[in-house]
Amino acid sequence: MNLILLGAPGAGKGTQAELLVKKLSIPAISTGNMLREAIANGTDLGKKAKEYMDEGNLVPDDLILGIVAERVSRPDCARGFILDGVPRTLAQAEALEDRGVKIDHVISIEVDDSEIERRMTGRRVCAKCGASYHVSANPPKVEGVCDDCGGELTIRKDDAPETVRKRLQVYHSTTEVLKDFYGKLGRLCIVNGSQSIEDANRDILKAIEAQV
Ligand code: ADP
Ligand code: ADP
Ligand code: ZN
Numbered sequence: 001m002n003l004i005l006l007g008a009p010g011a012g013k014g015t016q017a018e019l020l021v022k023k024l025s026i027p028a029i030s031t032g033n034m035l036r037e038a039i040a041n042g043t044d045l046g047k048k049a050k051e052y053m054d055e056g057n058l059v060p061d062d063l064i065l066g067i068v069a070e071r072v073s074r075p076d077c078a079r080g081f082i083l084d085g086v087p088r089t090l091a092q093a094e095a096l097e098d099r100g101v102k103i104d105h106v107i108s109i110e111v112d113d114s115e116i117e118r119r120m121t122g123r124r125v126c127a128k129c130g131a132s133y134h135v136s137a138n139p140p141k142v143e144g145v146c147d148d149c150g151g152e153l154t155i156r157k158d159d160a161p162e163t164v165r166k167r168l169q170v171y172h173s174t175t176e177v178l179k180d181f182y183g184k185l186g187r188l189c190i191v192n193g194s195q196s197i198e199d200a201n202r203d204i205l206k207a208i209e210a211q212v
Helices: 013-024 031-040 044-055 061-072 090-098 113-120 161-175 178-184 197-210
Strands: 002-007 028-030 081-084 105-110 123-126 132-134 188-192
Touching: 002 013, 002 178, 013 028, 013 081, 013 105, 013 132, 013 197, 028 031, 028 061, 031 044, 031 061, 031 081, 044 061, 044 161, 061 090, 090 178, 105 178, 105 197, 113 161, 178 188, 188 197
Parallel strands: 002 081, 002 105, 028 081, 105 188
Antiparallel strands: 123 132
């Protein structure tokens, strides 16, 4: 089963992807995490991506498609995968179709912009594994430490309020059209992302089951 998690920055894609990995036993592929890892490791990809990310802009499609194509071709993706944060442009979605990457369900996690701006100030991200936490809505067991890997929890540079507003603009101008794209293909499920993490997760699993 191949899934896409679509949604504005901060809608809860990463949080839901982690829960789905445990329930569906398929890997999550987060382009954002892969890019942040590339930046941390000082690779060519990281050097090319950093400026776009810091400004809240999208990284060019060719860079993204290269890393996604390589990742989904690995053996652990044979039984399915969860794409978190990709595709983000029509060109990325069309390229996945052209390359024969079959998508079964596209879950759009929906949250108002005003709520997202509030949420992002409390987001903390594991510097080692990318897991996402929130100081009040989803705190780690030990403050500042990742439950999963013991890594240090950090504040993402692009979670500064003005960069979040820029990223929301980019979402509405460039990514939101993907709802039409996948809606026309009959693969879109809409889920309310403003409810609790557990309730949103239950609705995602229900939506997947209902759409055969
Ligand atoms: P969020 O979902 O909170 O916006 P991500 O970790 O998915 O965060 O993305 C962080 C940044 O990484 C984006 O603002 C963008 O610069 C870059 N990025 C991630 N995925 C893509 C993608 N599919 N296409 C273009 N840029 C991407
Ligand atoms: P995305 O991957 O879409 O950018 P995240 O999963 O990182 O979003 O979630 C953004 C922030 O909101 C994190 O701090 C996360 O803990 C928190 N969060 C996620 N889902 C919910 C929810 N349903 N209610 C409240 N906070 C949430
Ligand atoms: Zn971690």
